[in-house]
Amino acid sequence: MPEFFTVRTPPDAWKLLRQHFAPHIRTEQISTTDALDRVLAAPLASPQDLPEFARSTVDGYAVNAADTYGASSSLPAFLTIIGEVAMGRTSDLQLGVGEAALVHTGGMVPAGANGVVMVENTQIVDKTSIEVLRPVAEGENVIQIGEDIRTGDAILAAGHSLRPQDIGGLLALGITTVTVARPPRVGIISSGDEVVAPDQPVVPGQVRDINSYTLAGLTRRAGGQPILYGIVPDEQPALEAVAQQAHLECDIVVLSAGSSVSYRDLSVGVIAGLGAPGVLAHGLSVRPGKPTIVAVAGGKPIFGLPGNPVSAMVIFDLMVSPAIRALLGATEQPKQQVQAKLARNIASTAGREDYVQVRVEERDGELWAVPVFGKSNLIYTLVHADGTVKIDLNANGVREGVWVTVFLH
Amino acid sequence: MPEFFTVRTPPDAWKLLRQHFAPHIRTEQISTTDALDRVLAAPLASPQDLPEFARSTVDGYAVNAADTYGASSSLPAFLTIIGEVAMGRTSDLQLGVGEAALVHTGGMVPAGANGVVMVENTQIVDKTSIEVLRPVAEGENVIQIGEDIRTGDAILAAGHSLRPQDIGGLLALGITTVTVARPPRVGIISSGDEVVAPDQPVVPGQVRDINSYTLAGLTRRAGGQPILYGIVPDEQPALEAVAQQAHLECDIVVLSAGSSVSYRDLSVGVIAGLGAPGVLAHGLSVRPGKPTIVAVAGGKPIFGLPGNPVSAMVIFDLMVSPAIRALLGATEQPKQQVQAKLARNIASTAGREDYVQVRVEERDGELWAVPVFGKSNLIYTLVHADGTVKIDLNANGVREGVWVTVFLH
Numbered sequence: 068m069p070e071f072f073t074v075r076t077p078p079d080a081w082k083l084l085r086q087h088f089a090p091h092i093r094t095e096q097i098s099t100t101d102a103l104d105r106v107l108a109a110p111l112a113s114p115q116d117l118p119e120f121a122r123s124t125v126d127g128y129a130v131n132a133a134d135t136y137g138a139s140s141s142l143p144a145f146l147t148i149i150g151e152v153a154m155g156r157t158s159d160l161q162l163g164v165g166e167a168a169l170v171h172t173g174g175m176v177p178a179g180a181n182g183v184v185m186v187e188n189t190q191i192v193d194k195t196s197i198e199v200l201r202p203v204a205e206g207e208n209v210i211q212i213g214e215d216i217r218t219g220d221a222i223l224a225a226g227h228s229l230r231p232q233d234i235g236g237l238l239a240l241g242i243t244t245v246t247v248a249r250p251p252r253v254g255i256i257s258s259g260d261e262v263v264a265p266d267q268p269v270v271p272g273q274v275r276d277i278n279s280y281t282l283a284g285l286t287r288r289a290g291g292q293p294i295l296y297g298i299v300p301d302e303q304p305a306l307e308a309v310a311q312q313a314h315l316e317c318d319i320v321v322l323s324a325g326s327s328v329s330y331r332d333l334s335v336g337v338i339a340g341l342g343a344p345g346v347l348a349h350g351l352s353v354r355p356g357k358p359t360i361v362a363v364a365g366g367k368p369i370f371g372l373p374g375n376p377v378s379a380m381v382i383f384d385l386m387v388s389p390a391i392r393a394l395l396g397a398t399e400q401p402k403q404q405v406q407a408k409l410a411r412n413i414a415s416t417a418g419r420e421d422y423v424q425v426r427v428e429e430r431d432g433e434l435w436a437v438p439v440f441g442k443s444n445l446i447y448t449l450v451h452a453d454g455t456v457k458i459d460l461n462a463n464g465v466r467e468g469v470w471v472t473v474f475l476h
Numbered sequence: 477m478p479e480f481f482t483v484r485t486p487p488d489a490w491k492l493l494r495q496h497f498a499p500h501i502r503t504e505q506i507s508t509t510d511a512l513d514r515v516l517a518a519p520l521a522s523p524q525d526l527p528e529f530a531r532s533t534v535d536g537y538a539v540n541a542a543d544t545y546g547a548s549s550s551l552p553a554f555l556t557i558i559g560e561v562a563m564g565r566t567s568d569l570q571l572g573v574g575e576a577a578l579v580h581t582g583g584m585v586p587a588g589a590n591g592v593v594m595v596e597n598t599q600i601v602d603k604t605s606i607e608v609l610r611p612v613a614e615g616e617n618v619i620q621i622g623e624d625i626r627t628g629d630a631i632l633a634a635g636h637s638l639r640p641q642d643i644g645g646l647l648a649l650g651i652t653t654v655t656v657a658r659p660p661r662v663g664i665i666s667s668g669d670e671v672v673a674p675d676q677p678v679v680p681g682q683v684r685d686i687n688s689y690t691l692a693g694l695t696r697r698a699g700g701q702p703i704l705y706g707i708v709p710d711e712q713p714a715l716e717a718v719a720q721q722a723h724l725e726c727d728i729v730v731l732s733a734g735s736s737v738s739y740r741d742l743s744v745g746v747i748a749g750l751g752a753p754g755v756l757a758h759g760l761s762v763r764p765g766k767p768t769i770v771a772v773a774g775g776k777p778i779f780g781l782p783g784n785p786v787s788a789m790v791i792f793d794l795m796v797s798p799a800i801r802a803l804l805g806a807t808e809q810p811k812q813q814v815q816a817k818l819a820r821n822i823a824s825t826a827g828r829e830d831y832v833q834v835r836v837e838e839r840d841g842e843l844w845a846v847p848v849f850g851k852s853n854l855i856y857t858l859v860h861a862d863g864t865v866k867i868d869l870n871a872n873g874v875r876e877g878v879w880v881t882v883f884l885h
Contacts, residue, residue, distance in 0.1 A: 231693025284640025
């Protein structure tokens with residue numbers, strides 16, 4: 068009977084995939100204000116010093132630090148006020164010896180001054196003079212030119228996903244447009260004679276399409292653009308036609324369908340027909356998710372995912388998401404994860420990666436990972452889980468009470 | 477000189493805020509397929525059993541388990557094939573004693589059958605009969621009616637943020653629309669005579685607006701809709717007019733501006749003028765972020781954030797984001813966080829919460845949190861940081877090598 072022909076470990080399958088898949092990162096230029104969560108396509112260097120002028124960090128008086136040395140409440144330094152630095156204006160004041168200028172937080176420190184004494188540490192004598200009650204050091208309460216960032220400094224590397232503070236940092240430098248990777252197009256094909264669209268009535272024997280929409284959400288989260296090709300009957304000509312169209316129009320093709328042997332034969336045949344080098348792995352040594360097909364055709368990754376929703380999600384995270392990230396040129400940030408103590412022993416078999424769905428619970432201030440037992444063909448196994456714990460390829464399970472990393476969904 | 481009048485700890489300020497702020501959650505009905513990351517406004521219960529029919533989990537023969545008891549390779553059970561269950565069809569087959577029906581993975585288990593023997597454990601005798609080489613238990617290889625979820629079972633609670641697998645779970649039940657919270661409108665006002673729009677040229681003394689766009693991004697991440705009111709000069713009538721408009725049009729108002737004492741006086745006056753009960757905290761015992769104003773006017777939270785970008789982000793996470801989540805009715809999921817070892821001693825003062833920006837580095841497979849030293853008025857302190865470590869109100873700092881939780885940006 069038909070079985071899996073070329074079972075590989077997930078790392079081996081990925082390595083093989085990458086040998087035949089040289090991602091071409093397509094780029095576009097967009098407004099920086101629209102670039103949240105987009106991936107930079109080129110490194111950015113600073114076009115200027117930030118700040119471009121010495122700024123005061125306090126409300127006070129810009130002074131020459133040497134004029135305040137030794138000052139105290141009992142023996143204050145006496146300085147002449149030569150003016151006020153207006154906010155948002157270039158100050159043309161020029162301090163001489165024994166002179167001071169009123170300056171506000173964020174205001175420009177005028178020429179001749181090298182420190183700012185806080186207003187709390189001064190006493191007004193009259194309109195044109197103050198007493199300084201504490202000395203200031205050179206540079207005290209001043210942000211120097213280029214202290215935030217200097218002209219030519221690397222700001223952000225290619226592959227970085229832009230966060231709110233990055234947007235702020237770019238705009239601070241007047242960088243109002245950025246070149247980012249376009250979201251890769253991920254074609255999603257659902258197949259199965261028993262599968263119907265979610266808004267259609269079902270009769271016993273039929274099930275509603277779950278995977279198309281779950282995979283579309285996962286694609287969006289990874290930074291891709293999902294393109295749904297609908298539900299295709301389990302017939303070779305129909306599936307072939309849709310797969311070829313998706314392969315033409317998309318950067319990645321994902322077939323999600325029934326898990327029956329007949330379907331697997333059908334889809335492996337259709338995938339093999341899309342082009343060279345074709346099927347690289349037919350079966351992965353992972354649970355759940357063994358009935359996976361990993362292929363490349365004409366430089367584009369093609370995945371045949373198991374029909375079970377839990378398996379499909381595990382394999383998406385393991386294979387499809389990294390392929391999307393590769394097409395974005397994205398460097399990986401630390402993942403969404405928490406450390407938790409395992410609430411039960413988990414058995415496993417060496418030579419196979421296991422992915423266990425868990426709920427994260429807080430007990431007396433400690434996080435616990437509670438395995439959600441449920442068959443991988445049950446969607447509510449996923450709905451009731453907060454994340455996944457990986458049991459390594461060569462581990463024989465993990466004991467209760469051990470700290471594990473939960474990768475959050 | 478003017479100072480902070482009512483300094484409170486962040487928990488006290490939040491408690492006081494919530495006494496005057498009873499969030500009214502506005503809802504809307506949208507398509508489930510568009511509901512990724514939206515917050516459910518009402519709990520959902522299952523309208524049906526899932527699956528609605530007993531499904532096979534393997535390719536094989538539906539049988540009456542009792543007919544296979546004691547079967548082995550040497551003494552197989554002999555069964556008569558009465559037909560095949562077509563995928564996606566309601567089967568009208570009815571098994572009698574000694575009968576079997578061919579069934580595929582995901583197919584309906586016909587009446588009279590209570591288990592499925594895998595095809596691998598059978599041998600075809602002729603077109604109408606098989607030998608079963610191993611017994612099956614009752615229920616083996618069958619997903620029972622309602623095994624995934626039962627009619628009336630709670631699916632998801634109000635306040636839950638919808639993930640890809642939740643979308644799949646809802647669609648599996650034919651739930652094609654959901655009632656979710658509308659994104660709260662967050663009015664963002666930037667103020668300061670020295671602040672100019674990022675696309676404008678600057679002269680020494682001026683700085684580009686950082687905070688409006690950083691805060692807009694943080695608002696989006698929290699699930700709110702940012703509404704930018706532009707840059708307002710440091711003049712009471714102008715700021716008052718814009719603040720009143722934002723207060724009228726939005727659910728939350730955030731003023732972000734200079735940190736000078738004169739500005740703080742101006743903004744506290746403008747905020748106090750928006751309505752009762754007015755300013756609840758004028759100063760927070762947190763570093764960075766002390767010059768914060770927390771207020772409620774007419775049931776709407778109003779925040780005066782410090783002008784420094786690092787302080788503004790810390791206070792946003794601490795106060796504004798929870799207010800947005802409250803208006804969404806959102807229950808909190810485990811946060812994006814990693815455990816890491818602190819790479820240096822951090823000093824702190826009891827009686828004040830400290831938030832330290834850190835970079836997360838991997839060294840020999842362990843994560844380390846490396847404090848990013850930089851003044852909180854430097855935007856690149858944030859750009860170079862991966863997350864924040866909190867030093868508790870009553871801690872006197874944390875020692876190098878201690879495991880800390882890093883809340884990722």
